[in-house]
Amino acid sequence: MNSRATKKDFLEAADEAVKAGARQSEISSMTGISTRTIQRWRKNTGTDLRKGSRRSIPHKLTEKEKSKIISVSCGSEYKDNYPSEIVAKLAEKGLYIASEASFYRVLKEHHLLTHRRKSKVPVKRSKPRLVATGPDQVYSWDITWLKSDVAGLYYYLYFVMDIFSRKIIHWELHENESAEKAADMLRKISAKTIVKGLTLHSDNGAPMKGYTMLAMMQALNITPSFSRPRVSTDNPYSESLFRTLKYRPLYPERFTSLEEARDWIRRFVYWYNREHLHSGISYVTPHDRHHGKDFEILKKRRKTYEEAYMKNPARWTQGPKQWERKEIVYINPNDVDNEIKLAG
Numbered sequence: 001m002n003s004r005a006t007k008k009d010f011l012e013a014a015d016e017a018v019k020a021g022a023r024q025s026e027i028s029s030m031t032g033i034s035t036r037t038i039q040r041w042r043k044n045t046g047t048d049l050r051k052g053s054r055r056s057i058p059h060k061l062t063e064k065e066k067s068k069i070i071s072v073s074c075g076s077e078y079k080d081n082y083p084s085e086i087v088a089k090l091a092e093k094g095l096y097i098a099s100e101a102s103f104y105r106v107l108k109e110h111h112l113l114t115h116r117r118k119s120k121v122p123v124k125r126s127k128p129r130l131v132a133t134g135p136d137q138v139y140s141w142d143i144t145w146l147k148s149d150v151a152g153l154y155y156y157l158y159f160v161m162d163i164f165s166r167k168i169i170h171w172e173l174h175e176n177e178s179a180e181k182a183a184d185m186l187r188k189i190s191a192k193t194i195v196k197g198l199t200l201h202s203d204n205g206a207p208m209k210g211y212t213m214l215a216m217m218q219a220l221n222i223t224p225s226f227s228r229p230r231v232s233t234d235n236p237y238s239e240s241l242f243r244t245l246k247y248r249p250l251y252p253e254r255f256t257s258l259e260e261a262r263d264w265i266r267r268f269v270y271w272y273n274r275e276h277l278h279s280g281i282s283y284v285t286p287h288d289r290h291h292g293k294d295f296e297i298l299k300k301r302r303k304t305y306e307e308a309y310m311k312n313p314a315r316w317t318q319g320p321k322q323w324e325r326k327e328i329v330y331i332n333p334n335d336v337d338n339e340i341k342l343a344g
Helices: 004-019 024-031 035-043 063-074 083-092 100-109 179-192 211-219 236-246 258-274 286-290 294-311 335-343
Strands: 130-132 138-147 154-162 168-174 199-202 223-226 329-331
Touching: 004 024, 004 035, 024 035, 063 083, 063 100, 083 100, 130 138, 138 236, 138 329, 154 179, 154 236, 154 258, 168 179, 168 258, 179 211, 211 223, 236 258, 258 286, 286 294
Parallel strands: 138 199, 199 223
Antiparallel strands: 130 329, 138 154, 154 168
8 A cells, every 4th residue: 555546546445335334444454454544544635745754865876876787787797796796896997886785785676686606506404403202202313434444445334313312223334325225224123113203313414315215214104304414413412422432442443344343333332222321311321211210210319319418418508419300302402492491
């Protein structure tokens, strides 16, 4: 309703509606235009009497200057350049049409700030946000390289872990990486646990997004989730697992054979799942948390600390440690999640 003709047409239509028996309030409700506005339009015969600003802008670009900006930017010589580059090249020739900001503003007004290169238009990817409140809801997986004793030759370690319990659900070691091996790994996991409704999170590597792997996830009713490119914090649990692996005492920098590597990883997985007290889950083992045994473990710890507190409260300036169970695990919590964690 900005033009005078539109306001006039509206008032004519409103008059017809009133003659037909419609109420003014009904017309306002249907059109979203308040009754006071309609009354003002009737009083001014549909004319907008606002005078606007009388301020003069001496440095305002003229229409001729705007046309010059457009013609230069779209010409054959500069059509593949950014406005910042155009301004620089013109300055080298001793020419000044307008500032870089004016170039951007005018081109944006005329919808000419489009992608001009042969490269793909940058894709803005949303931040993945995942929540797990129990085991077998969200798995994270990745592949890391293990050095062999031959320069340039690596073994590829596939790890799948449950982010809620941090338990290593499955692992495999191969001489190469592929979507086919990843899909076969997923099939093996489905044979020993229920994966229907599971979310499987990973980075953007070829094995993770290969057709065979995606087809297997679809067949098993698994929801894929992917990190943003070059954002390691989108898959923090797998990254943390790899760090724990490679910083273990006695971790060999190089493996002499595939079997030696598999034997070492097998022992590491047993230690990690059944002996390692994980700091992220209140210092219980991933195996105990995955199977719900941590409830009793944490309960006993709380009881021990409460008894120690009752014997000598003066030693505890902030009360005994509560040994709380972490009930919710996130990948990229939002602001509300952070408030919940702080409150907890």
